[in-house]
Amino acid sequence: MAIIKDSAPAKINLTLHVTGQRSDGYHLLDSLVVFAGICDEITATIAPDLQIKVGGPFAMGVPTDDTNLIMRAAYALRAARGVTLGAHLTLEKNLPHAAGIGSGSSDAAMALSMLAALWDVEPLSPKAPEVIALGADVPVCMKAPSPIRMEGIGERLTLWPALPDCALVLVNPMVDVPTGAVFAGLKSKKNASMGTLPAAMDFDKFASWLSQQRNDLEAPARNIAPQVDDALKALGRMPQVVHAGMSGSGATCYGLVRTIGDARQVARTLQVGNMGWWVAPAPLL
Numbered sequence: 001m002a003i004i005k006d007s008a009p010a011k012i013n014l015t016l017h018v019t020g021q022r023s024d025g026y027h028l029l030d031s032l033v034v035f036a037g038i039c040d041e042i043t044a045t046i047a048p049d050l051q052i053k054v055g056g057p058f059a060m061g062v063p064t065d066d067t068n069l070i071m072r073a074a075y076a077l078r079a080a081r082g083v084t085l086g087a088h089l090t091l092e093k094n095l096p097h098a099a100g101i102g103s104g105s106s107d108a109a110m111a112l113s114m115l116a117a118l119w120d121v122e123p124l125s126p127k128a129p130e131v132i133a134l135g136a137d138v139p140v141c142m143k144a145p146s147p148i149r150m151e152g153i154g155e156r157l158t159l160w161p162a163l164p165d166c167a168l169v170l171v172n173p174m175v176d177v178p179t180g181a182v183f184a185g186l187k188s189k190k191n192a193s194m195g196t197l198p199a200a201m202d203f204d205k206f207a208s209w210l211s212q213q214r215n216d217l218e219a220p221a222r223n224i225a226p227q228v229d230d231a232l233k234a235l236g237r238m239p240q241v242v243h244a245g246m247s248g249s250g251a252t253c254y255g256l257v258r259t260i261g262d263a264r265q266v267a268r269t270l271q272v273g274n275m276g277w278w279v280a281p282a283p284l285l
Contacts, residue, residue: 002046004118007039008110009144009285010095011102011137012168013248014256015213021189026153030194032160032213035145036168036282040107041092042070044114049086050074056093069134073108074115076130081121096278099172100248105137106144113142126157145285149194163284164203167263169255170247171235171270172278173227177250185220203258207242210256221250228253234274238266252278 013031020028040056052071054062062068066075070089077083089111095103112131116123124131126139136154149158194213198205222229228246231253235244240262241255257263263281271279 003043004114005041005043006110006114007041008103008106008141009035009037009039010170010282011106011141011144011247012036012170012252012254013100013215014210014245014254015194016215016217016248017194017213018183018186018189018191018216019193022153027183027189028152029150029154031150032194032197033140033148033150034163035106035147035285036101036170037285038095038170038280038282040095040103042107042110042114043090044111044118045088046118047086047088050078050089051086052089052091054091054093056091058093058096059091062091062093062097069104069108069138070111073111073134073138076134077112077115077121077124078119080124080128080130081116081119083119083121085119087115087118096172096174096252098176100177100246100250100252101170102137102141102248105135106141108134108138109141109144112138127155160197161199161201164201164206165284166203166206167257167260167281167283169235169238169241169257169263169266169270170252170278170280170282171231171255171274172252173225173231173274174276174278175225175227175251177221177225177228179249181224182217182220182249185223186216187219188216191216207256210245211243215246217249218246221246225251227251231277234270235266238269240266 017030235255
């Protein structure tokens, strides 16, 4: 196999409960992670060395040297499996980065899978030290597209039951929300865990359950960046949106709707009124 192409989906934290903080400073989380059908695209071709090219609407600011997370993942897999081959990688960056939707981590997770197939070696486990060293979101992204409960510092991953068919409207007001400042703005770092997900849910039960959960980082993010507040309020005003929340530490927000048709309608309306925002409809995978 000389060339492989695949998609790295957006990772969405539908909930994010901060339940504590370890002595080393890492925060303990309890989060329902899902994946949306809007993706970066990756192509990998066998080559004697490792290189990456980045294109697409969000290519600006993505490094193309060894600090790129895809490149770090490639080097980690090559070292772990004793691979002597390389690869030329192309990343079509369709998702905003540093936006609370784990696009860099999803890219790295998909690259690990693609390169294992390209080089014909055993894939790394999400629990492998080499994977964990790439960041807390890479292991959970390796579980895509299944919904996952992520606990601890990201190392405890539990497969959740399939969620009802539905869709999301993703909105990013294109503002920088520094993760460190958001965590520093927490009023409490020891909060209640996520509630148990009821069995055999339909859309209405799921929406009701989700509305009772939290993203503990949402309040400090809204204080730091009023544009996040604007995005959440805009989503909340749309009649098709049954629940609006923020993903991760922001600034991407989501609106839960019943169908992809509803998502497209909401996205069109929001984009017309907010031309500087990134707005995207996507099915929940």
